[in-house]
Amino acid sequence: MNTSPILQLKQISKRFGGLQALQNVDFDLYEGETHALVGENGAGKSTLMRILSGVYPEFEGEFLFDNRPTQLHSPSDALSRGIGMIHQELSVLPQLSVAENVFLGRQPLTPFRTIDWGRMNRVADEELAKLGFEIDVRRPLETYSLGIHQVVEVLRVILSGARVLIMDEPTSALSPAEVERLVELINRLRSQNRSIIYISHFLEEVMRVADRITVLRDGRKVAMLRKDETSMNQLIAHILGHEVNASLPTAAVRKNTNVMLNVQGLTADAFQNIDFDVGVGEVVGLYGPVGAGHFDVARALYGMYRYDQGTITLEGKPFPRTFSARDAIRRGIAYATESRRKSLFLDQANYRNITLPHLARIGGFAPSERKELAVAEPAMKRVHVQPHEPTSEVGKLSGGNQQKVAIARWLTYPPKVLIVSEPTRGMDVGAKNEVLSILRTFRNEGYAVLIVSSEPETVLAVCDRILVMSRGKIVRELENSEDLNKDALMRLI
Amino acid sequence: MTTAQPEALSPRSRPETTAQARGRLLRTLAPLWTLLALGGFFAIVSDSFLNPINLNNILVQVSTLAILGTGMTFVLLTGEIDLSIAALVTWIGVLSAHFFANLGVGEPWVTLSALVVSTFMGLISGIATTRLRIPSFMATLAMSLIASGLAIWISQGRIVFELSPWVQYLGSGRIGGQNGIRVMTVLAALCLLIAFLVLRYTRFGRYVYMTGANKSAARLAGVNTDNIVIACLAISGFTAGLAGLVLTGRLASAQPQVINSLLIDTIGAVVLGGTSLAGGRGGVLQTIMGLLIYGTLRNGLDNIGRDFDPPFLGLTSVEPINQFAKDFITGVVLLFALVVNVLLAGRSSRDKTG
Numbered sequence: 068m069n070t071s072p073i074l075q076l077k078q079i080s081k082r083f084g085g086l087q088a089l090q091n092v093d094f095d096l097y098e099g100e101t102h103a104l105v106g107e108n109g110a111g112k113s114t115l116m117r118i119l120s121g122v123y124p125e126f127e128g129e130f131l132f133d134n135r136p137t138q139l140h141s142p143s144d145a146l147s148r149g150i151g152m153i154h155q156e157l158s159v160l161p162q163l164s165v166a167e168n169v170f171l172g173r174q175p176l177t178p179f180r181t182i183d184w185g186r187m188n189r190v191a192d193e194e195l196a197k198l199g200f201e202i203d204v205r206r207p208l209e210t211y212s213l214g215i216h217q218v219v220e221v222l223r224v225i226l227s228g229a230r231v232l233i234m235d236e237p238t239s240a241l242s243p244a245e246v247e248r249l250v251e252l253i254n255r256l257r258s259q260n261r262s263i264i265y266i267s268h269f270l271e272e273v274m275r276v277a278d279r280i281t282v283l284r285d286g287r288k289v290a291m292l293r294k295d296e297t298s299m300n301q302l303i304a305h306i307l308g309h310e311v312n313a314s315l316p317t318a319a320v321r322k323n324t325n326v327m328l329n330v331q332g333l334t335a336d337a338f339q340n341i342d343f344d345v346g347v348g349e350v351v352g353l354y355g356p357v358g359a360g361h362f363d364v365a366r367a368l369y370g371m372y373r374y375d376q377g378t379i380t381l382e383g384k385p386f387p388r389t390f391s392a393r394d395a396i397r398r399g400i401a402y403a404t405e406s407r408r409k410s411l412f413l414d415q416a417n418y419r420n421i422t423l424p425h426l427a428r429i430g431g432f433a434p435s436e437r438k439e440l441a442v443a444e445p446a447m448k449r450v451h452v453q454p455h456e457p458t459s460e461v462g463k464l465s466g467g468n469q470q471k472v473a474i475a476r477w478l479t480y481p482p483k484v485l486i487v488s489e490p491t492r493g494m495d496v497g498a499k500n501e502v503l504s505i506l507r508t509f510r511n512e513g514y515a516v517l518i519v520s521s522e523p524e525t526v527l528a529v530c531d532r533i534l535v536m537s538r539g540k541i542v543r544e545l546e547n548s549e550d551l552n553k554d555a556l557m558r559l560i
Numbered sequence: 561m562t563t564a565q566p567e568a569l570s571p572r573s574r575p576e577t578t579a580q581a582r583g584r585l586l587r588t589l590a591p592l593w594t595l596l597a598l599g600g601f602f603a604i605v606s607d608s609f610l611n612p613i614n615l616n617n618i619l620v621q622v623s624t625l626a627i628l629g630t631g632m633t634f635v636l637l638t639g640e641i642d643l644s645i646a647a648l649v650t651w652i653g654v655l656s657a658h659f660f661a662n663l664g665v666g667e668p669w670v671t672l673s674a675l676v677v678s679t680f681m682g683l684i685s686g687i688a689t690t691r692l693r694i695p696s697f698m699a700t701l702a703m704s705l706i707a708s709g710l711a712i713w714i715s716q717g718r719i720v721f722e723l724s725p726w727v728q729y730l731g732s733g734r735i736g737g738q739n740g741i742r743v744m745t746v747l748a749a750l751c752l753l754i755a756f757l758v759l760r761y762t763r764f765g766r767y768v769y770m771t772g773a774n775k776s777a778a779r780l781a782g783v784n785t786d787n788i789v790i791a792c793l794a795i796s797g798f799t800a801g802l803a804g805l806v807l808t809g810r811l812a813s814a815q816p817q818v819i820n821s822l823l824i825d826t827i828g829a830v831v832l833g834g835t836s837l838a839g840g841r842g843g844v845l846q847t848i849m850g851l852l853i854y855g856t857l858r859n860g861l862d863n864i865g866r867d868f869d870p871p872f873l874g875l876t877s878v879e880p881i882n883q884f885a886k887d888f889i890t891g892v893v894l895l896f897a898l899v900v901n902v903l904l905a906g907r908s909s910r911d912k913t914g
Contacts, residue, residue, distance in 0.1 A: 371780070396782040409776045423770060423781040426763045433762045476781075
């Protein structure tokens with residue numbers, strides 16, 4: 068390894084309003100090195116990554132690239148200097164050929180200013196072979212797996228001149244075989260003397276690919292570990308900030324006697340063989356890292372995601388092969404999505420957001436505003452929407468209160484099953500606790516509740532039982548108890 | 561569960577800040593200022609503009625547009641568009657004349673079948689848009705070609721002068737004697753009134769707005785957005801058919817040539833009133849305002865043409881210059897009014913976040 072780092076961050080701080088996202092963080096990267104960045108959600112990984120890739124040009128601290136103070140103005144500026152970003156959401160165009168994707172935006176030209184297809188295909192072919200991939204570069208990219216899409220994106224960034232690659236959660240959507248291939252790819256890139264910043268939730272992978280690991284917690288750098296000198300337990304201890312207590316509870320998982328929702332062998336592209344049930348008055352958590360497929364399972368239960376196999380049974384009555392959200396609501400399933408922007412009408416009045424699914428019941432042909440308010444007001448009061456203004460727009464509320472409106476929608480005509488995705492995402496502690504306590508009260512009212520989340524705190528706080536999902540499969544079922552903690556959950560994924 | 565207590569309603573939402581209220585007022589009333597400004601301008605430069613006979617003329621002139629605009633309002637509110645209306649107008653006119661003159665079909669069957677056919681064609685556009693996922697822009701464009709093609713084909717390119725008594729009555733009849741109000745004006749007012757009530761007060765109306773405001777959210781709330789879009793395009797087909805009968809009656813002949821300006825005028829008037837092309841915003845009141853602006857503009861330009869020639873153009877000797885410049889001026893005013901609308905809308909949305 069070289070003596071001086073290619074990239075060096077000194078005492079980086081970044082503040083958003085009242086939130087100190089990063090505080091005095093140091094980070095460096097040598098040529099040919101893979102340096103992993105780990106930490107919990109909200110630890111500051113994303114912020115650091117955005118500073119590194121030029122998304123946030125303004126911050127405190129020193130940014131040295133090739134030993135020179137550097138100011139990145141934008142992601143494209145960063146790339147032109149040699150820092151390329153591989154996003155979790157790939158920016159490939161699946162309809163175009165593999166070669167076209169490799170050369171997207173900078174296709175080789177003939178003297179007549181037309182695209183030089185021969186050269187483009189040849190170079191793409193050669194470069195892919197160097198990385199160990201023998202594929203037909205003339206075929207549309209969509210005919211290949213997600214793993215290949217990623218390889219193509221990596222190659223594109225490299226050919227754009229990147230010496231430093233930032234990879235954000237590269238494996239979250241990959242199958243185990245594809246993860247193996249990615250690890251190989253990273254080893255090959257390392258042998259080509261390229262530097263990689265690797266951001267991932269999957270600690271096992273991190274331990275496999277990284278040379279060094281920087282741990283962030285609450286916006287601070289808490290440790291910089293050499294892979295050879297550390298262990299998984301040490302790593303987790305640094306991430307959590309206390310000694311690992313990862314013993315799984317031994318209590319047998321209790322069998323439901325009063326099953327409300329039963330799911331058998333549910334399979335689609337994003338998840339396989341999902342089996343579980345939710346009982347009357349039970350809160351079940353479906354927990355997994357982003358990309359594990361748990362959000363898609365929720366959508367499938369609501370008729371918004373097509374599944375290929377399996378059965379969904381509610382109170383003993385099986386669902387038809389395909390059904391719409393409307394059918395799901397009629398049968399008694401309610402769903403609040405992880406995206407408030409997609410599920411709420413932000414520029415419409417609160418009461419209209421709450422009554423929309425029930426308009427037929429409220430007023431038949433022509434519901435009056437008075438009747439609608441009579442439904443919406445008590446619902447809003449029950450979840451303490453602040454400020455209580457039924458005729459004001461939802462968009463004017465804070466995120467936490469918007470979430471309460473999304474839940475209030477399902478209070479007036481109680482469903483049999485309530486599915487809530489990421490009930491507390493992006494909320495401050497106060498709002499979080501409030502929403503969680505609302506969810507707890509549902510259990511006592513005989514709802515069957517399914518909480519779908521990537522935040523361990525959320526499922527641990529309200530769920531009776533937790534199903535852990537990883538890469539599209541349920542890998543473990545746990546009874547929630549005093550003994551169960553975040554450490555154990557994080558070990559499982 | 562807690563029971564609903566209607567009597568315990570809390571006071572309405574907190575009053576807006578004066579700046580917000582002013583911004584909103586400016587935006588919603590922008591079309592009114594445009595109307596007043598245009599009206600004032602024409603009242604000054606033309607002696608005949610404010611004449612009651614002329615004002616009545618404006619109403620007659622916008623009647624066809626109003627019927628078409630009613631359907632277009634539904635379609636635009638869902639965030640879709642209907643480009644087939646002008647062709648449907650022509651086709652339905654030809655169809656009704658063909659039924660009556662060549663096939664000997666009597667009333668009410670001529671009128672009924674014409675309306676059923678136009679509604680059905682709107683329905684087909686809707687099904688193509690939703691179930692087959694062809695953007696409404698393309699689906700209705702294709703439907704436009706189908707309708708105009710049918711008109712030419714069935715008529716063999718000939719104008720038909722023999723019209724059924726119902727069609728004649730719809731286009732040129734009056735209620736209340738020689739100087740009474742025109743049937744088509746009453747019909748237009750009726751269309752607008754029904755549309756207003758439906759959009760403002762019914763469940764279907766709410767679904768229309770919510771579908772346009774946020775399609776994914778509407779679907780998540782259990783609204784069958786496909787059916788809403790289909791229904792709105794079918795309504796637009798119906799109003800296009802009705803307008804076709806009215807216009808045929810007014811022209812006293814069924815002409816196979818499509819009057820393309822009808823499409824632009826309808827969309828122009830509806831959008832000018834403040835109904836958003838993106839869906840979810842606007843309504844019948846806005847459409848009425850847009851129609852009045854449009855009617856005032858077209859009629860006012862006619863009046864100027866009659867007794868005023870702008871000397872700065874240096875064309876005073878050429879009498880009909882304004883007739884030829886009419887479209888140009890309408891286009892410029894339309895663009896200007898739209899720019900003002902967009903600017904005001906942008907302003908108010910900044911107010912919200914700021």
